Amino acid sequence: xxxxxxxxxxxxxxxxxxxxxxxxxxxxxxxxxxxxxxxxxxxxxxxxxxxxxxxxxxxxxxxxxxxxxxxxxxxxxxxxxxxxxxxxxxxxxxxxxxxxxxxxxxxxxxxxxxxxxxxxxxxxxxxxxxxxxxxxxxxxxxxxxxxxxxxxxxxxxxxxxxxxxxxxxxxxxxxxxxxxxxxxxxxxxxxxxxxxxxxxxxxxxxxxxxxxxxxxxxxxxxxxxxxxxxxxxxxxxxxxxxxxxxxxxxxxxxxxxxxxxxxxxxxxxxxxxxxxxxxxxxxxxxxxxx
Amino acid sequence: xxxxxxxxxxxxxxxxxxxxxxxxxxxxxxxxxxxxxxxxxxxxxxxxxxxxxxxxxxxxxxxxxxxxxxxxxxxxxxxxxxxxxxxxxxxxxxxxxxxxxxxxxxxxxxxxxxxxxxxxxxxxxxxxxxxxxxxxxxxxxxxxxxxxxxxxxxxxxxxxxxxxxxxxxxxxxxxxxxxxxxxxxxxxxxxxxxxxxxxxxxxxxxxxxxxxxxxxxxxxxxxxxxxxxxxxxxxxxxxxxxxxxxxxxxxxxxxxxxxxxxxxxxxxxxxxxxxxxxxxxxxxxxxxxxxxxxxxxxxxxxxxxxxx
Numbered sequence: 375x376x377x378x379x380x381x382x383x384x385x386x387x388x389x390x391x392x393x394x395x396x397x398x399x400x401x402x403x404x405x406x407x408x409x410x411x412x413x414x415x416x417x418x419x420x421x422x423x424x425x426x427x428x429x430x431x432x433x434x435x436x437x438x439x440x441x442x443x444x445x446x447x448x449x450x451x452x453x454x455x456x457x458x459x460x461x462x463x464x465x466x467x468x469x470x471x472x473x474x475x476x477x478x479x480x481x482x483x484x485x486x487x488x489x490x491x492x493x494x495x496x497x498x499x500x501x502x503x504x505x506x507x508x509x510x511x512x513x514x515x516x517x518x519x520x521x522x523x524x525x526x527x528x529x530x531x532x533x534x535x536x537x538x539x540x541x542x543x544x545x546x547x548x549x550x551x552x553x554x555x556x557x558x559x560x561x562x563x564x565x566x567x568x569x570x571x572x573x574x575x576x577x578x579x580x581x582x583x584x585x586x587x588x589x590x591x592x593x594x595x596x597x598x599x600x601x602x603x604x605x606x607x608x609x610x611x612x613x614x615x616x617x618x619x620x621x622x623x624x625x626x627x628x629x630x631x632x633x634x635x636x637x638x639x640x641x642x643x644x645x646x647x648x649x650x651x652x653x654x655x656x657x658x659x660x661x662x663x664x
Numbered sequence: 665x666x667x668x669x670x671x672x673x674x675x676x677x678x679x680x681x682x683x684x685x686x687x688x689x690x691x692x693x694x695x696x697x698x699x700x701x702x703x704x705x706x707x708x709x710x711x712x713x714x715x716x717x718x719x720x721x722x723x724x725x726x727x728x729x730x731x732x733x734x735x736x737x738x739x740x741x742x743x744x745x746x747x748x749x750x751x752x753x754x755x756x757x758x759x760x761x762x763x764x765x766x767x768x769x770x771x772x773x774x775x776x777x778x779x780x781x782x783x784x785x786x787x788x789x790x791x792x793x794x795x796x797x798x799x800x801x802x803x804x805x806x807x808x809x810x811x812x813x814x815x816x817x818x819x820x821x822x823x824x825x826x827x828x829x830x831x832x833x834x835x836x837x838x839x840x841x842x843x844x845x846x847x848x849x850x851x852x853x854x855x856x857x858x859x860x861x862x863x864x865x866x867x868x869x870x871x872x873x874x875x876x877x878x879x880x881x882x883x884x885x886x887x888x889x890x891x892x893x894x895x896x897x898x899x900x901x902x903x904x905x906x907x908x909x910x911x912x913x914x915x916x917x918x919x920x921x922x923x924x925x926x927x928x929x930x931x932x933x934x935x936x937x938x939x940x941x942x943x944x945x946x947x948x949x950x951x952x953x954x955x956x957x958x959x960x961x962x963x964x965x966x967x968x969x970x971x972x
Contacts (some may be wrong), residue, residue: 500675500678500679503679504679504682504683506901506904508683508904508946508949509904509905509907509908509911509945509949510904510905510908511908511911511912511923511926512907512908512911512926512941512942512945515926515927515929515930515938516687516690516691516938516942517690518930519691519929519930519933519938520690520691589804592804592805593804596805596806596807599807599809599810600807600808600809600912603807603809603810604809604912604915604927606930616807619809619810619813623813626813626816626817626821627821630817630821633810633813634810634813634814634817637806637807637810637813637814640807640810641802641805641806641807641810644804644805644806645801645802645805647805648801648804648805649801652797652801
């Protein structure tokens with residue numbers, strides 16, 4: 375792969391197909407294929423799903439996987455496969471919003487931490503330390519004991535749990551950039567600090583942000599599932615991946631498919647995102663972009 | 665060195681104080697009424713009022729905050745609403761088990777990270793390189809609770825090798841520790857692999873080869889000592905994440921630690937217990953981090969010498 379990239383970079387005007395090939399490596403292709411499938415099946419859930427997500431069938435309670443029910447049925451005879459398809463809509467949307475929110479807040483804080491005044495810089499880095507110090511599940515327990523769990527609260531928790539990681543990465547890069555000549559030159563010309571941060575430094579962070587977005591999305595899918603599994607996330611009857619697995623928790627000994635199979639769908643989706651993130655990182659490294 | 669340690673200790677104290685006050689205020693200002701949860705459903709108003717008096721929740725928030733900190737100064741975290749027992753006793757019973765689980769998980773993941781990461785750095789295109797990439801990706805993608813459930817299904821229900829939950833001796837540590845270790849392994853594995861790759865390119869490694877030292881000795885003795893520093897740093901940063909994973913695993917495996925206690929406290933709106941758990945956990949975290957900072961200087965004399 376590196377050689378292809380190197381060739382593409384050496385050629386004065388690379389042929390279009392060669393540049394296109396250079397953008398792809400096996401992890402990105404495999405990851406994108408799985409992710410595409412996951413998104414497609416969530417979007418098309420009403421078309422694909424063989425049953426309704428909340429259709430109760432008391433004559434088919436806790437049936438093991440079969441051709442009639444790919445993932446079996448749950449404690450009240452709902453088709454687990456259909457619920458996973460519909461749950462994907464909720465889980466992916468919530469995780470997506472949580473990812474965007476935590477990245478946006480994290481980037482803003484990271485830039486502030488590198489380009490704010492002295493007091494702001496110290497305050498931001500302390501805040502990052504405190505946030506990372508606090509186990510995310512304990513934070514969720516503290517917040518959901520104060521307010522009733524709901525989707526907006528879940529998204530707020532995602533932003534709270536995820537911003538510090540992003541802020542740390544952004545701040546690290548921004549601090550390195552701050553020492554470079556172009557930033558000093560801008561300061562000499564009297565360009566306001568925040569303008570330098572947003573107009574000139576932010577674009578250099580974008581490759582890292584793209585990698586971070588993929589990784590953060592995977593983390594948010596896992597986060598949603600974990601909190602919903604603990605009863606602090608998406609509340610029933612709305613199906614979400616974590617919630618479906620919570621339904622199966624009491625039947626682990628007798629009906630393994632209720633928790634194991636929705637988990638496989640979830641792991642495949644977040645694995646796809648991790649692969650995309652890894653692949654992009656590898657590609658940026660090969661091109662000398664951070 | 666002394667001023668460095670003092671500075672870190674003061675910082676640690678400030679962080680713990682900040683967390684304690686925010687948890688206290690969040691709970692008091694917006695949570696449900698613990699008296700209503702403790703009292704029977706159709707309790708008379710004066711019964712509920714009596715509970716409020718007993719719990720001290722009828723007083724202004726500032727007064728509650730004051731007496732709370734006065735208690736903390738004396739090592740008293742108050743009485744649990746739910747268990748009617750000193751919070752400190754409940755925590756003292758649960759914390760050692762949680763720490764044991766966390767330490768076991770950490771030991772597993774560090775061992776795997778060091779062995780697999782070194783092998784992968786040495787031979788990137790071998791089975792080891794592939795295995796460590798696969799484990800790193802899988803660990804990042806799989807939630808602790810789901811992996812825990814799968815472990816129970818395979819090793820407890822089907823093979824009957826390990827107990828499925830509770831705490832009854834060392835065997836019941838195995839499955840939860842493996843589940844938790846997988847969640848912190850990816851960062852450690854990646855960091856050690858990258859650090860080892862960089863170290864193996866350095867001059868002193870080439871010199872060691874020239875002296876005819878055996879490869880195993882070069883990698884696991886000389887290179888490892890250098891490659892370990894970033895590993896220790898990320899381990900310190902990930903302690904919060906580790907504790908999060910431990911809490912989840914405790915719930916899945918019915919493991920009688922802090923996490924299970926926290927969930928019970930949450931459902932009972934047991935303010936003193938939630939506060940106590942939060943403060944104790946945050947303190948543990950901060951202390952571990954402090955320890956790691958000091959360990960850093962011990963492992964790498966260059967850092968110790970640079971300290972003013």
